[in-house]
Amino acid sequence: MVKYEQISNEMRKRLLDGFYSTDQPIPDEITLANQFNCSRMTMKKALDILVLEGFLYRKRGHGTFIVRTAIQTNKVNVISKDSLGLSHLLKGKGKIPASKIIKFNVEFPTEEIAAHLSIEMDTPIYDIIRLRIVDNEPYVIEHTYIPTTIIQGISEKVLSSSVYSHIKDNLGLTIAGSHRKIRACKPNELDQEYLGCLQNDPILEVEQVCYLNNGVPFEYSFSRHRYDKFEFTTVNIRR
Amino acid sequence: MVKYEQISNEMRKRLLDGFYSTDQPIPDEITLANQFNCSRMTMKKALDILVLEGFLYRKRGHGTFIVRTAIQTNKVNVISKDSLGLSHLLKGKGKIPASKIIKFNVEFPTEEIAAHLSIEMDTPIYDIIRLRIVDNEPYVIEHTYIPTTIIQGISEKVLSSSVYSHIKDNLGLTIAGSHRKIRACKPNELDQEYLGCLQNDPILEVEQVCYLNNGVPFEYSFSRHRYDKFEFTTVNIRR
DNA sequence: CAGTGGTCTAGACCACAGA
DNA sequence: CTGTGGTCTAGACCACTGT
Known part of the structure; x- marks a missing residue:
């Protein structure tokens, strides 16, 4: 040091x-x-x-x-607690999240996804939907898009633990940060089925683009939370 | 420079x-x-x-x-765009917010408010509710609590422009930053009346504690936004 | 090895605030 | 005026990288 x-x-x-x-x-x-x-x-x-x-x-x-x-x-x-992944977030509380993989495909991106990831539409991406479970209760649905050209070797095993550890430890890449948008919205069918929320229970959605050290975006994701089980905390320091 | x-x-x-x-x-x-x-x-x-x-x-x-x-x-x-007040946020877009003051009192705080502001329960506070209007459309309801001992001279005139300019320019205090919690919730009667939202339209609520340079909290507030007119954006940089 | 950024030093002058 | 933090310098050595 x-x-x-x-x-x-x-x-x-x-x-x-x-x-x-x-x-x-x-x-x-x-x-x-x-x-x-x-x-x-x-x-x-x-x-x-x-x-x-x-x-x-x-x-x-x-x-x-x-x-x-x-x-x-x-x-x-x-x-310094500001973190990216759910695994890391919950570790401090002695809780370990389980994952149920709802979708895990390689596909071509839509125009919108390609734009957010700064890739062409003929670059294949991982298309992942996971339900994260904490203490046997459904916690959040994460919809994740990752270019296969940038992050290789994603498997079901990686998905059930932490994607970020895979990027850092297995691939030796450095994560620089992320941009996030947070909004409230109405639940869709997937939310109601997997999160068990009612038709007029709000959803807190976090849209995120994660960047590597060299400015290349490597992940575009939507996390949809039950409104009664999650709030987003930030610290804002003026310069 | x-x-x-x-x-x-x-x-x-x-x-x-x-x-x-x-x-x-x-x-x-x-x-x-x-x-x-x-x-x-x-x-x-x-x-x-x-x-x-x-x-x-x-x-x-x-x-x-x-x-x-x-x-x-x-x-x-x-x-560097990360800012506190609505006035400042909208200036860049050439829009100027109007304010309708719904409540403007001096009262004693509840236990919860006193705790967030680190004051005693016999310290009077400004208790303010404002409806902010942009382009003749209701935008957000802000419920604000400010200790009278720390920030003096708040008037209707100050409220209709910017509280933060008052603190900075008139009082010469320096704002250090804030802590925020963002959540989705169901609308209450006030939301429905002033924001014009329906009974199962979600609300995006931002709870905020603002601090001065010396660590003293000077404002505790709740901003309740229409779900279709606001999203919260953050930039997260790893160190 | 040479070239890069990361750290550290000793000292200098400036801007600001209170006595 | 003195004492504080803010900036700037010229130079040194270290850590890491690819040749």
């Missing part, structure tokens, strides 16, 4: 331990740099991380202060 | 203008630093911004490359 990460971790620990009083600024950057035997630039980089995580805020000409609410509540690392 | 921002802007312009070929890496950091008459650290900081914005990606030992999809589509600055 690099130096600024070590220092950042130590400082985060100190903040949570109450090492510094919240009534006054923490020591200035030069003092801290001396204490940690590093340059001021490195100290600043370490503190930058804690500012981004919401533990500290700076006032030019004043000093660096502790965000009280951040160390009182235990909402630690909310930011 | 500081140097690294100037350089970053110039480089963004070059990328969008097709100044560099997408088939090969852009010039290395030392070469660029010489061209821009700056140090390598400053050049790196300028490029960091473009990497965060999704225009560039780096490969250690290889070079810095252009994300093709980012300069093809015109989804520029998606990241």
Whole structure:
């Protein structure tokens, strides 16, 4: 681990331990740099991380202060919790999702799907529908489109665990992030059949395009959730 | 404007203008630093911004490359568009929202509201319900709670324009960000009356807590949208 | 090996706020 | 004025990659 990460971790620990009083600024950057035997630039980089995580805020000409609410509540690392897959989301809660594969085909994309994945219409895609089940209760229907040219080797085994682990560990690719649209809509027949929802129970739909490190989109998906079992949480930080 | 921002802007312009070929890496950091008459650290900081914005990606030992999809589509600055208020959201589209104030009181908070705002139950709050109207069509009902101790001077005039401008420009406070929960739910009487939705039209609800720079929450709100007129968009970047 | 980005340093000057 | 954080520099060494 690099130096600024070590220092950042130590400082985060100190903040949570109450090492510094919240009534006054923490020591200035030069003092801290001396204490940690590093340059001021490195100290600043370490503190930058804690500012981004919401533990500290700076006032030019004043000093660096502790965000009280951040160390009182235990909402630690909310930011880094932002994840893509369901498997990863639920792991922290000691729950493991099961998957029922409703559809698993290779097909040609529609115009809309091709556009979202930046591929031609003659490029075959995996066309996948899965029902994800948690604690023996239906949780979400995921409709997923993945170009076969970009992600190879998807099997039923991969689908029943995590596609993202396959991409990361087996294929050695790096996921950069995703764009999402969240909307409310009315349930269709598939929702009513598999999620067991009534005709006027709303559905929360998350449309997502996932990108690799090099900007290539590799997945286009729709996740349809029961309105009483899911809400979407985001953290928005102004720059 | 500081140097690294100037350089970053110039480089963004070059990328969008097709100044560099997408088939090969852009010039290395030392070469660029010489061209821009700056140090390598400053050049790196300028490029960091473009990497965060999704225009560039780096490969250690290889070079810095252009994300093709980012300069093809015109989804520029998606990241920095993330905003809080409706006024700001619509300005870019040349639309100006009108507001109808349904409720504007000062009251004591419920236990739940006090908890979200980290205040005592004897601290008075503004209790506001507004209907926002765009193009003469009802758009969203916003239910807002703001501690009177933190944000002073809210008037009907402020409510009919932008609360956030008031906080920033009149009070000189800095907004740090917000936490949001997004869910689908069934419409209540208020929704049906003011949004004109039917009994089994879903509602998209956004629950939001906004924080100041120093970590103090200053606003707790619920925005209830017609399902056919709004979707929530987010950009998720992995670190 | 050479070329790239990643980190780190010691020091400098600037912008801002309060005394 | 002093003290704070914000920026910038010139140079150094390291880690990773393909030749």
